[in-house]
Amino acid sequence: MSNILKKLISEFSISQSAVEKTIDLFKNGSTVPFVARYRKEITEGMNDIQLRDFYDRWQYLEDFEHRQAFILNNLSEQKKLSSELHKAILESETKSQLEELYSPYKSSKVSKADIARQKGLAPLAELSWQQWDTFHPKNVQLWCSNNQLKISTEDAYSGVMDILCESLSLHIPLIAEIRKNLLDQGVIKSRVIRGKKEVGEKFQDYFDFSESIKRMSPHRMMALLRGKKENILRISISFDTEENIFPFFLLKDLAIIQLYESNQTITKLSAFKKEVLEKAWLEKILPKLESDILSELKNNAESKAIEVFANNLSDLLMAPPAGQKAILGVDPGFRNGVKIAAVTNKGLCSDHAVIYPHPPQNKIDQANKTLLQLIKNNNIELIAIGNGTASRETDLLIKKLIKENNLSCQSVIISEAGASVYSASAIASEEFPDLDVTIRGAISIARRLQDPLAELVKIEPQAIGVGQYQHDLKNSALIHALKAVVEDCVNRVGVNLNLASSSLLSFVSGLTPRLAENIVHHRNKEGAFRSRYDLKKVSGIGDKCFEQCAGFLRLPSSTYALDASGVHPESYALVENMAKSLRTSVDKLIENTPLITEVKQQRALFPEIDDYTFSDVLTELEKPGHDPRPKFTYATFRQDIHSMEDLKPEMVLEGTVTNVAAFGAFVDIGVHQDGLIHISQLSDRFVKDPRELVRVGQVVKVSVLEVDVKRKRISLKAFGL
Numbered sequence: 001m002s003n004i005l006k007k008l009i010s011e012f013s014i015s016q017s018a019v020e021k022t023i024d025l026f027k028n029g030s031t032v033p034f035v036a037r038y039r040k041e042i043t044e045g046m047n048d049i050q051l052r053d054f055y056d057r058w059q060y061l062e063d064f065e066h067r068q069a070f071i072l073n074n075l076s077e078q079k080k081l082s083s084e085l086h087k088a089i090l091e092s093e094t095k096s097q098l099e100e101l102y103s104p105y106k107s108s109k110v111s112k113a114d115i116a117r118q119k120g121l122a123p124l125a126e127l128s129w130q131q132w133d134t135f136h137p138k139n140v141q142l143w144c145s146n147n148q149l150k151i152s153t154e155d156a157y158s159g160v161m162d163i164l165c166e167s168l169s170l171h172i173p174l175i176a177e178i179r180k181n182l183l184d185q186g187v188i189k190s191r192v193i194r195g196k197k198e199v200g201e202k203f204q205d206y207f208d209f210s211e212s213i214k215r216m217s218p219h220r221m222m223a224l225l226r227g228k229k230e231n232i233l234r235i236s237i238s239f240d241t242e243e244n245i246f247p248f249f250l251l252k253d254l255a256i257i258q259l260y261e262s263n264q265t266i267t268k269l270s271a272f273k274k275e276v277l278e279k280a281w282l283e284k285i286l287p288k289l290e291s292d293i294l295s296e297l298k299n300n301a302e303s304k305a306i307e308v309f310a311n312n313l314s315d316l317l318m319a320p321p322a323g324q325k326a327i328l329g330v331d332p333g334f335r336n337g338v339k340i341a342a343v344t345n346k347g348l349c350s351d352h353a354v355i356y357p358h359p360p361q362n363k364i365d366q367a368n369k370t371l372l373q374l375i376k377n378n379n380i381e382l383i384a385i386g387n388g389t390a391s392r393e394t395d396l397l398i399k400k401l402i403k404e405n406n407l408s409c410q411s412v413i414i415s416e417a418g419a420s421v422y423s424a425s426a427i428a429s430e431e432f433p434d435l436d437v438t439i440r441g442a443i444s445i446a447r448r449l450q451d452p453l454a455e456l457v458k459i460e461p462q463a464i465g466v467g468q469y470q471h472d473l474k475n476s477a478l479i480h481a482l483k484a485v486v487e488d489c490v491n492r493v494g495v496n497l498n499l500a501s502s503s504l505l506s507f508v509s510g511l512t513p514r515l516a517e518n519i520v521h522h523r524n525k526e527g528a529f530r531s532r533y534d535l536k537k538v539s540g541i542g543d544k545c546f547e548q549c550a551g552f553l554r555l556p557s558s559t560y561a562l563d564a565s566g567v568h569p570e571s572y573a574l575v576e577n578m579a580k581s582l583r584t585s586v587d588k589l590i591e592n593t594p595l596i597t598e599v600k601q602q603r604a605l606f607p608e609i610d611d612y613t614f615s616d617v618l619t620e621l622e623k624p625g626h627d628p629r630p631k632f633t634y635a636t637f638r639q640d641i642h643s644m645e646d647l648k649p650e651m652v653l654e655g656t657v658t659n660v661a662a663f664g665a666f667v668d669i670g671v672h673q674d675g676l677i678h679i680s681q682l683s684d685r686f687v688k689d690p691r692e693l694v695r696v697g698q699v700v701k702v703s704v705l706e707v708d709v710k711r712k713r714i715s716l717k718a719f720g721l
Contacts, residue, residue: 004061012054018044022051023058032484033491033509034548038568040612048488064095071102080105088172096299100292104170113166116159120149124156125163133270135160164276169284179289181250186213187240188297190224190233200232202711213237213293218304219662221297222469229472237290246281248274302473304662309467309478310485312660312696316466317489319697320632321451325381326350328374328409329446330398331416331438332390334358340371341442342378346499347450349432350378352439357397358390368401380409384449386416386441392642392670399639412449412634413670415658417465418456419444427458427503452697453493453629457486458503466696468661490552492628494566497535497553498528510548515540529555532563554625561587565624571617574609578617581605590621635699637670644671644709651704652719657694665694667702667716675714677702682718693721 001016008019021042025035032055036048043051072089075081085101092098116122124143128135137153144151151159168174192200192207200207206227211220227233239247248269324345331339338358342351351374357367374380385395391413398411422428423440432440448455461482462470470478490507497519505516515538522538523529532550535541541549551568558564562572578599579589589595596618606614620626635656641647655669664682666674677700682693694700705715 004058004065007061008054008058011057012046012050014044014046018042022046022054026055026058029544029548031487031509031548033488033552037491037566037616038551038570038613040616041610045612048492052484052488060095064098067095067098068092071098075102075105078105084172088176096292096296101172111166112159112162116162119151119155119159120147121151121156121159122163123147125160125167128160128272129164129276132272134272161276161279165280165284168277168280169288175285175289178247178250178285179293181247182237182239182289182293183213185239186237186293187211188213188216188224188235188237188294190227190235193232193234196232200227200230203227203230203232206233213297216297217662218301219468221301222305222472225298225301226469226472235294237293238286246274246277246285248277302477305467305469305473306478306481308661309461309470309473310481311691312466313461313464313482314485314489315660315696315698316464317453317456317486318493318629319452320630321453321627322382322449322632323451325450326379327446327449328378328380328383329442329444329449330383330385330394331419331442331445332386332388332394334390335360336438337361338367338390338394339438339442340374341439341446342374342380343443343446343450344378345450347447347454349435349439349443352435352442354438358393364397367397371398371401372405375407375409382449383409383411384446385411385413386419386445387413387668387670387672388416389672391672392637395637395670396639413637413668414445414449414634415465415656415668416441416445418459418463419448421463422455422459425458427501431501453489454500454504457490457507458501461486466659468659494552494554494625494627497532497555498523498557508549508552510545515545528557531555531558531560532569556625561590561624565590566620566626567617567624571613574606574613574617575621577606590624593622596621633699635668641670644673644707644712644714647671647704647707647714649704649706652701653704654699654701657696657698657700660690660694660696662690665690665700665718667700669702669714669716671714673712673714675702675704675716677716677718681705681716683721693718 005016005019008014009016012019022035022039025039025042030039032052033048035043036046036051040046043054046054068089072081072086075085075089088101089098092101116125124140124147127143132139135157140153140156144156149156187210190206190209192203197204197207203223203226206224209224224233224235228235326345327343329341329343333339337354337356340353340355341349344350353370353374355367355370356363375383383398385391385398395411395413401407402409402411419441420437422444423437428437428440428444432443435443444455444458456464462478467473467478487507487509490504491509495504495508502513502516502520505511505519506513508516511519518539518541519535526537529535532553532555535550535553536543536546547570551566554565555563562569562575567575575586575589579586581602582589582595582598584595589599600618603614635654637655638651638653641651641653653669655667655675657665658668658674659666662679664676664678666676668674677690677694679687679690682690687693700721701719702716703719705717707714
C-alpha cells in the first residue's frame with residue numbers, strides 16, 4: 001500500500017476500498033459535487049466539504065511525492081545526499097519541510113566555505129573544532145607548514161569560520177532541535193521603522209509588539225506582514241532572551257553536535273566554540289530559521305484567511321433569495337445622480353431612469369414623479385438600494401414616497417460590492433449591449449436581491465469584498481478555493497435549465513464555459529428544453545458529461561415530474577419501480593408522505609440499490625427540488641442615524657453582517673462604515689469561532705459600545721445570538 005493511500009485512510013477514517021475507488025472516480029473525470037451527491041456508496045457518505053478536502057489532500061500528496069522524488073534524484077546527482085539528509089527528506093511531512101531541506105543545495109553559486117575547502121582548510125576546521133580551545137596563531141602556522149599550505153593566519157581563521165558556520169547551519173539535527181524550541185519558546189516581534197510612525201498610523205498597534213510564536217493568531221500575522229510589505233514594520237523572531245545571541249541554554253539538548261565531552265559542563269565550553277556558535281547563529285542559523293518560520297506562519301495565516309474568505313463567500317452566495325419578484329434596482333449617488341432599473345420577475349430590465357434628488361441638483365419633485373411612475377408601471381414589489389454613497393439619503397426619499405402614496409412595496413439596502421465590476425464586464429455588455437454601464441449596475445443590484453447566487457456568479461469572487469487581506473494572498477490559491485466554493489454552492493442549490501445564464505451554467509458539475517454557452521445557444525435556437533434527456537442534443541454533451549451535470553439541472557416545466565427534482569436520471573427506473581410496487585404513478589408518489597413511508601417499509605424489494613441512494617432518493621421525493629437556502633429577511637436601519645457622528649454608546653440598532661473574520665464580525669448599520677462585533681462581544685459565553693453564531697448576510701441586533709470617528713472604528717455588542 002502506498003504512503004498516499006495510508007495517509008488518506010488515516011486522515012479521513014474511511015476504508016482502503018473507499019479511498020481507491022474515490023480516487024478512480026476523480027481520475028475518470030468525475031467532479032466533487034457529483035461524487036458527493038450521487039456516489040455516497042463509494043465514498044462512505046462523505047459530504048461535499050469533506051470530499052473537497054479529500055480531493056485537495058490527494059492532489060497535495062501526489063505533488064509532494066513527485067517533488068520528493070525530484071529532490072532526492074537531484075541531490076544524488078550532485079553527490080550531496082548524505083544518509084542523514086536522505087532520511088530527513090523521506091521523513092518530511094510537508095512541502096515546506098522539503099524545501100527547507102533542499103534550499104541550501106539549490107544554488108550552484110560557490111560559497112565562502114567551498115572556497116575555503118578548495119584551499120585545503122577542511123581538515124584544519126575539523127581539528128580546531130574537535131581539539132582546540134582557542135585558534136592560536138602558532139598552532140595555525142605550524143599546521144599550515146606541516147600541510148604545505150601557504151596561507152596567512154587571518155585567511156586561515158576566516159576560512160575555518162566559514163566552513164564551521166556552514167557545517168552548523170546544514171546540521172539537520174541541530175537545526176531541527178533549535179527550530180522545535182523556537183516554535184515552542186520563541187517570540188515574534190515587530191517594531192516601527194524610524195520615520196514611519198505618521199504614514200503608518202493604521203499599524204500603531206504593532207509599533208512595539210511582541211507575541212509568543214505558538215500563540216500568534218493568523219489575522220495578527222497577516223496584519224504584521226502587510227505592515228512589513230508597506231515598509232512600516234520590521235519583523236524579527238528570537239528566543240525571549242537577549243537578541244542575536246546563540247541559545248546556549250539549549251546545549252543540554254544539543255549533545256548531538258558533539259560540543260563537549262560527556263563530563264564537560266556548559267560553562268567549560270571553549271571560547272573558540274562559543275565564538276563559532278555565535279557567528280553561525282547570527283549569520284546563518286537565525287536568518288535561515290527566521291525566514292523559514294516566518295514563511296510557515298505566513299502560509300498558515302494565508303490558508304486561514306482563504307478559509308475565512310471562502311466561508312464568507314459561501315454564506316453570501318447561499319443568502320436567502322427574495323425570489324421571482326419585480327424589483328427596482330437603485331444605484332445611489334449625489335452629483336452623478338441615482339441610477340434606477342426596473343427588473344421583471346424573470347430578471348429582465350423593463351425600464352430605467354436617472355434621477356437627481358440630492359445636492360447639488362436637488363430635483364426632488366421630479367425624482368419622486370419618476371420613481372412613482374416606475375414603481376406603478378412595473379408593479380414593483382421590492383426596491384433594492386445599493387449601500388454605497390448616498391444610500392441612506394436615497395432610502396429616506398423612497399421610504400417617504402412609499403408612505404405618502406400608500407404603496408405596497410418595501411425598500412431594502414443591500415451590498416453593492418462588485419456591481420460596478422459586473423457593469424463593465426463582457427458578460428454585462430453581452431446581456432445589455434444598449435444600456436449605459438451605470439444602469440447595468442442598478443440591474444445587478446436588483447437581480448442580486450432576487451437571487452444572490454445566480455447574479456453573484458457573474459462577478460469575480462475577489463471583487464465581492466467578503467475577505468480579509470485578500471490582496472495579500474496568493475492569487476492562485478485564492479482563486480482555486482473560491483472557485484470550489486462557487487461550484488459547490490451552485491450544485492447544492494441546483495439550476496433551472498431554461499432560465500440560467502451561461503455564467504451560472506458554467507459552474508454546474510461537468511459543464512465548462514464553452515458547454516454552458518452551447519446550452520444557451522441551443523435553447524435560444526430550438527426553444528426551451530422539455531426533458532433532461534434533451535441535453536444530449538447539445539453540441540459537446542456526451543454520456544459522461546450528461547452523467548455529471550443532469551442531476552443538478554432542474555426543469556420545472558417538464559412533463560416528467562422527476563426532471564424538476566434532484567433525482568438523477570440514472571435513478572428514474574428506481575423511482576418508477578417504487579411507484580409500481582405501490583400501484584401508483586411517479587407523479588402521485590412525489591410529495592406524498594404516506595406513500596413514501598410505505599416505500600421505506602418495503603426496502604427489501606430493492607436489494608440492488610445501496611442504502612445511501614435509497615435514502616437520498618426518498619428524501620428528494622419528499623421535497624423535490626428543495627432550495628437549501630434560508631427564508632428571505634432584511635435589516636431595517638434607524639431613520640435618525642445616517643453617519644458615525646450620529647452614533648452614541650448604548651444605542652440599539654439593526655444591521656446586516658457583511659464580513660466574518662477570526663476575531664469577530666463586521667456589521668453594516670447604515671452609516672457607510674461597518675462596525676465590528678469583537679468575538680468577545682458576540683455572546684456571554686465563550687465563542688471559539690464567530691461563524692458558530694453569525695454568517696454573512698445575517699440580520700443581527702447590536703448595541704453601540706464605542707465610536708472612534710478619527711480612526712473610523714465602531715465597536716458593537718450583539719444581542720440574542
